[in-house]
């Protein structure tokens with residue numbers, strides 16, 4: 001059965017609403033709506049009204065293009081108010097091995113969660129990425145197996161309560177309900193990574209406008225995530241400040257001529273740039289502009305490198321390496337620079353995979369998060385129904401046991 005899902009990416013530079021249906025591997029894009037994002041700084045809402053307007057605009061446009069109305073959305077979140085960490089839980093089931101139930105699995109996850117939570121945070125994700133049964137690791141789902149001790153490794157993502165409430169309020173005021181909140185880099189991973197990459201170990205770096213979001217996938221799950229409050233807008237403002245030009249002009253020049261490899265730009269190549277506060281135009285050396293771009297990119301990559309090293313999963317990245325996505329990954333030379341910077345790890349650009357419908361509208365790394373929210377939503381719908389199945393199996397088991405006990 002196909003379900004209609006809606007993803008809402010409230011980014012720092014744009015708000016994007018996508019209406020789609022997921023049929024197996026393929027996401028059919030039915031509606032696209034986009035509006036400049038006016039109320040966010042570094043991923044945080046600083047102007048609620050402006051954010052509401054951007055969301056309304058994007059939703060109305062998506063509804064028009066899909067020719068249907070929507071009532072609820074999966075929303076992405078990423079800001080410096082996000083904290084992610086790993087935790088471990090363990091429970092003893094019995095002296096002799098017994099069959100592990102859904103309740104045992106829930107209980108061990110609760111212990112892992114309980115050990116790590118702080119006040120004033122909202123838990124966004126609890127992702128069990130590996131179970132251990134009697135010391136045997138790499139188990140994806142322990143239910144139905146025999147064991148006397150159950151352990152779990154979970155990745156937990158939390159956000160400051162205020163950041164979550166403001167996001168929900170903004171969507172709510174735009175007349176739409178929030179089905180679920182999803183960490184943006186987790187969503188982007190759903191859209192651009194292959195199953196093999198997620199299994200072998202890969203780092204996804206989504207370099208957007210106001211934030212750079214990192215997620216590491218291993219054994220098919222997210223095992224690390226981090227949001228760095230730096231992105232393409234910082235490159236634009238560096239250019240505007242250093243060359244004394246307008247933000248708009250700096251943004252245009254960055255996109256049209258920008259590169260992170262200044263040495264490859266002919267030394268005497270010049271471009272025209274409008275001077276801030278006057279009608280004058282001056283000539284500047286393109287190589288110098290690209291040096292400014294590269295400097296900020298080094299800054300971003302340095303922070304990314306430190307995060308990858310602190311993650312504890314750096315050594316798992318050798319096979320599939322790094323996937324760059326988000327609008328700033330479109331800067332010329334970004335792949336080559338990343339390959340050199342990250343010690344020769346393989347690097348590729350990730351854009352949304354397996355698209356149908358209005359595919360060409362979202363065929364860019366800019367739409368990784370929005371498409372990923374659709375995929376995440378579709379998976380979540382099927383996960384809910386399988387949890388219900390687990391419960392049904394549990395009740396049937398209990399009834400059987402009840403009858404067995406009467407016979408005795």
Ligand SMILES: Nc1ncnc2c1ncn2[C@@H]1O[C@H](COP(=O)(O)OP(=O)(O)OP(=O)(O)O)[C@@H](O)[C@H]1O
Pocket residue numbers: 010011012013014015037043207208209210211212231232233236251254255256258325326327328329330331332365366
């Ligand atoms: N062709 C291009 N070359 C260089 N930079 C680009 C290009 N296209 C877009 N960008 C930059 O990408 C950034 C926007 O990327 P994206 O749409 O992924 O961000 P966002 O999702 O709105 O923000 P965030 O994820 O940080 O909240 C902007 O800084 C923009 O200047």
Ligand SMILES: [Mg+2]
Pocket residue numbers: 011012184206208209326369
């Ligand atoms: Mg983004």
